Structures are given as structure tokens and as C-alpha cells.
Amino acid sequence: MVPGPSLNEHHLIPRTYGGRDTVTMHRVCHAKIHAVLSEAELRDHYHTIASLRAHPDIAAFLRWVSRKPPEFIDRHASGRGRRR
Template identity: 35%
Template sequence: MARKHSKHDSFEDLHDEEEAAPPPVPCWLCGRPTGTTIVWHHPVPKSRGGRDVVPMHSICQQTLIANFTNSELQRHGTNVEGLLDNPAVRKFVDWVANKDPDFTAPITKKKR
């Protein structure tokens, strides 16, 4: 197996490559850049035949799970605007808009 770098190369080249990090991916629900933890969420639940995944903050995913059933998520599909029409989700997105990308907080349980 070939080495990526020769053992005679300087370490300065290695340091330059590590600094070029890709830009953060935006959250599917709130649009804020994701932090160190990215949750890959199925907009249509796997139990309902969903295969696509989207990047989200864990707090945003918890909010969706607390406010929608799997059937409701299946009906909305990948339509974010339909989810944001829910007053509780809209209130959450407006509240979290100015928070740090790695912000997390406990979410209330499902109301059933």
C-alpha cells in the first residue's frame, strides 16, 4: 500500500490540508449551519417507505418527532414549508434561529 505522504515531507503541508474543512451543511428544517453533530433524518419515515435522508440538528429532529406522527410526516414528505405551517414548529424555528449550531435543549414529549 502506498503512503499518502513521504516520510521526508515537511509537516507544514499536512497542516495546510487539515485546515481546509468543507463548509457546514445547512439544517433541512431551520436552515442554520450544522455543527459538529449532524443527524441524518428520514423526512418520510423508514417504516413508511422513506429512503432519502437530510441533514438536521438533533434538536430540530426531536421537535419534528414531538409534533408529528409518522403518518403526518409521510403526508408532508420532503415539503419543509408544510411542516413550518404548524404553529409549534414555526415558533421553535423562530426561537432557535439565533442559537449556536451545537445548541441543544430538552424537548417536551409528544402530545397524544
């Protein structure tokens, strides 16, 4: 990871559920997590890096984004959309 605008802090348990611990990750990965998973799903099932990586949609995205440069920022991403 390259320090700068391509990184974000992700709360493993959402702040709305009292989460305080964060992990640093790429902005595009952070956006994908929130586009695919609800806060309740994050709280109940996907509050570890291992469980996030095991989710089929996240795993497929990680395979795709791994071919991008470390400082990659998707300027066309809509941001906070949900699939539900």
C-alpha cells in the first residue's frame, strides 16, 4: 500500500454498532465492501479481514484489483451505493 489518497480506514465493526477498531485498506476495496455488505452483515458475519476476503463478491473484486497499481483510485465509482 502506498500512503496517500488511495487509502482509507475501515471499521471492522461499524461505528453505528459501537465499533472502534480500524484497519487500513485501499479506498476502492473499502468502497466495494460497503457497496456489497450492509452494516448488519459486517457486524454479524464479516468483521474480520479473513471473513471479508472469503465473501465471493469481495474475493472476485480482490482478484481484479490486484492487477491494478497500488495507488489505483477508481474515479468512476459512485461511492456509497448499496446492492439492496
